[in-house]
Amino acid sequence: MSSATRQRLSGSDSSLDAWREHALAFETEIKRAVIGQERAIRLLLITLFARGHALLEGDVGVGKTTLLRALARVLGGDYERIEGTVDLMPNDLVYHTYIDQQGRPAVEPGPLLKHGERLATFFFNEVNRARPQVHSLLLRVMAERSVNAFNRDHRFPHLQVFADRNRVEREETFELPAAARDRFLMELNIALPAARESQRQLLADTRFFDVDRLIEGLEPGILPFEELNAVAARIQQSVGSSPAIEDYALDLCAATRDPAAFGIVLDGVDMQRLVLSGVSPRGMAMLMRAARVAAWLDAREVLLPEDLHAVLHETIAHRVFLSPVYELQRSALVGALMRQLVERVPAP
Numbered sequence: 539m540s541s542a543t544r545q546r547l548s549g550s551d552s553s554l555d556a557w558r559e560h561a562l563a564f565e566t567e568i569k570r571a572v573i574g575q576e577r578a579i580r581l582l583l584i585t586l587f588a589r590g591h592a593l594l595e596g597d598v599g600v601g602k603t604t605l606l607r608a609l610a611r612v613l614g615g616d617y618e619r620i621e622g623t624v625d626l627m628p629n630d631l632v633y634h635t636y637i638d639q640q641g642r643p644a645v646e647p648g649p650l651l652k653h654g655e656r657l658a659t660f661f662f663n664e665v666n667r668a669r670p671q672v673h674s675l676l677l678r679v680m681a682e683r684s685v686n687a688f689n690r691d692h693r694f695p696h697l698q699v700f701a702d703r704n705r706v707e708r709e710e711t712f713e714l715p716a717a718a719r720d721r722f723l724m725e726l727n728i729a730l731p732a733a734r735e736s737q738r739q740l741l742a743d744t745r746f747f748d749v750d751r752l753i754e755g756l757e758p759g760i761l762p763f764e765e766l767n768a769v770a771a772r773i774q775q776s777v778g779s780s781p782a783i784e785d786y787a788l789d790l791c792a793a794t795r796d797p798a799a800f801g802i803v804l805d806g807v808d809m810q811r812l813v814l815s816g817v818s819p820r821g822m823a824m825l826m827r828a829a830r831v832a833a834w835l836d837a838r839e840v841l842l843p844e845d846l847h848a849v850l851h852e853t854i855a856h857r858v859f860l861s862p863v864y865e866l867q868r869s870a871l872v873g874a875l876m877r878q879l880v881e882r883v884p885a886p
Contacts, residue, residue, distance in 0.1 A: 554769070554772060554773065554776055554834070557769055558834065558835060558837065560760060560761055561583060561587065561761070561835065562835070563760055564583065564586075564612055564613070564760045564761055565579055565580065565583050567612045567756055567757055567760060568582075568605070568608045568609060568612055568756070570755075570756060571604065571608045571752050571753060571755075571756055572601055572604060572605045572608055573731065573736050573739055573740070574730075574731020574732070574733060574736030574737070574740075575601065575605060575728065575731065578594075578605065578726050578728055579605070580835075581724055581726055581849070581852055582605070582609055582726070583835070584724075584828050584831045584832055584835070584849060585698070585723055585724050585828070586609075586613070586698065586766070587766065587769070587770050587773060587831045587834070587835075588723055588770065588824075588827045588828050588830075588831045589698070589766065589767060589770045590698070590722070590723025590724065590824060590827070590828070591680050591698055591699040591700065591701075591721060591722050591723055592698075592699075592700050592701075592722060592723060592724045592725070592726060593665075593700075593701050593702070593703060593714075593719070593722045593724070593725045593726070593856070594606070594700065594701070594702040594703070594725075594726050594728055595702065595703050595705055595725065595726065595727050595728065596702070596705075596727055596728035596729055597705075597706065597729070597730070598704075598706055600728050600729060600730055601728060602702045602728050603661075603663065603702070604749055604752070604753070605728065606659070606661050606700050606702075607661075607749070607753050608753055608756060609659065609700075610658070610659040610661070611753050611754075611756050611758055612756050612757065612758065612759075612760050612761075613658060613659060613759070613760070613761060613763055614658070614758055614759030614760070614761065614762075614763050615656055615657070615658025615659065615696060615759075615763040615764075616653035616656040616657045616658055616659075617658065617659045617660075617661070618649045618650070618652075618653060618657060618659070618660050618661070619649075619660075619661040619662075619663060620649050620660075620661070620662055620663065621663050621664060621667075622662060622663060622664040622665050622666065622667035622668040622672075622704075623667055623668065624667060624668075624669065624710045626667075626668045626669065626672055627669070627671065627672065628671050628672050628674070628675040629648075630648060630649075630672075631648055631649055631650050631672070631675060631676075631679075631685075632647075632648045632650055632651060632675075632685060632687045633645050633646065633647055633648045633651065633687065633688075634646055634648050650679065650685055650692070650694070651685075651687060651692055654692075654694075655693065655694060655695060655696065656696070657694045657696070657697050658696045658697065658698065658763045659697075659698060659700065660679075660697055660698070660699050660700070661700050661701070662676065662699065662700070662701040662702075663701075663702060664702065664703070664704045665701040665702065665703055665714065666703045666704055666711045666712055666713060666714060667704060667710065667711055667712070668712065669712055670712055670715070673712070673714060673715060673718050676699065676701075676718065677717060677718050677721060679694070679697070679699065680699050680718075680721045680722075681721055683695060683697050695767065696763055696764060696766065696767065701722075716815070716859060719856050719857070720818055720820060720821065720856075720857055722856065723824050723827075723828060723853065724828070724849070724852040724853055725852060725855065725856035726852055770831075773830060773831055773834045774827060774830055776834065776839065777830040777833050777834055777838070777839060777840065777841060778839060778840045778841070779826070779830075779840070779841040780840070780841075780886070782886035783841045783842070783843070783846075783886060785886075786843060786846070786883070786884075786885055786886050787822065787825060787826060787829075787846055788822070789883050789884075790825075790846065790850065790854075790879055790883050791816065791817040791821065791822045791825070791854065792816075793816075793879050793882070793883050794813065794816035794817045794854060794857070794858050794875070794879070795813060795815075795816030795817070796813075796816075797809055797812065797813065797875060797878070797879075798810060800879075800882050800883055801882050802875065802878040802879070802882050803878075804871060804874050804875065804878070807864065807871065811861050811863070811864075812860060812861060812864055812871070812875075813858060813859070813860060813861070814859045814860060814861050815858070815859040816857070816858055817854045817857045817858065818857060821853065821854055821857040824853055825846065825849065825850070825853045825854055826841075828849040828852075828853050829841055829845040829846045829848070829849055830845070832845045832848045832849055833845040843885040843886065847880055850876060850879065850880065851873075851876045854876075855872050855873075855875075855876055858872055858875065860872070
């Protein structure tokens with residue numbers, strides 16, 4: 539980023555219009571490396587400015603890692619990646635020990651600590667391969683952006699956690715607990731691009747064969763990551779909401795807890811037994827936070843129903859927990875439930 543651009547975006551007098559311009563440039567730059575994933579890229583941009591965390595799901599080889607590497611490159615700040623394995627322990631995220639050249643034990647900062655406050659993007663690959671003890675530490679890092687080590691708290695004010703989940707293998711995997719999933723602002727499904735032309739590019743365009751070179755070709759640091767927390771707060775203050783839209787958001791969330799009360803019916807499903815737990819108050823707040831960013835990116839100053847719809851599935855579907863008898867059909871049932879929310883809950 540040029541010094542003139544950085545000066546333009548820094549400080550209390552910087553315009554949110556200027557920030558929007560560069561947010562859209564950020565989005566365009568990522569699309570140079572990742573094709574056929576326009577919706578996922580927009581949702582990650584919303585996550586970035588809503589200052590939340592995101593969990594990515596999808597089949598092997600659909601580009602989840604490439605997408606996150608592109609995001610980290612274009613954002614700037616420090617980037618760290620860790621692989622989930624069955625033998626990974628919580629301390630492996632904080633420090634590692636080894637024998638130095640003199641044959642003495644030594645300790646060095648681990649992935650979380652070595653970058654200090656410049657750590658902006660932390661990518662946990664195949665998070666469900668890690669044990670529950672690791673999930674517990676990750677939960678604190680996500681919730682508090684801090685970790686205690688060496689008798690003091692280490693803080694990461696700019697940190698956002700992005701994880702992906704292996705959903706193919708079931709052996710030696712550990713499902714994320716509800717509390718950990720609820721900490722993710724969004725849960726995104728990354729699928730094979732639907733357009734045949736996009737598939738053809740991935741098949742035949744040789745620039746997609748070398749991911750390292752592809753990522754290095756992106757412009758780094760388009761946004762001053764140190765300013766994002768303050769800008770995110772300004773976005774939330776700048777986008778208004780009416781009592782009617784707030785009631786609508788409350789109704790959408792209430793319908794996840796008692797869908798039958800809103801006339802929602804799914805074929806072959808006992809609606810009274812379907813849901814164990816619906817959207818939490820944290821989820822309700824995150825829905826509104828993400829919707830305000832969606833409205834800002836579309837240059838609106840007041841929330842509309844379509845702003846809620848734009849982020850509805852990704853912000854609240856993973857916060858709906860089904861009865862065990864229906865859990866194996868989760869993907870189909872929750873998808874149908876989200877569609878019914880939009881169709882059945884009256885919008886203002």
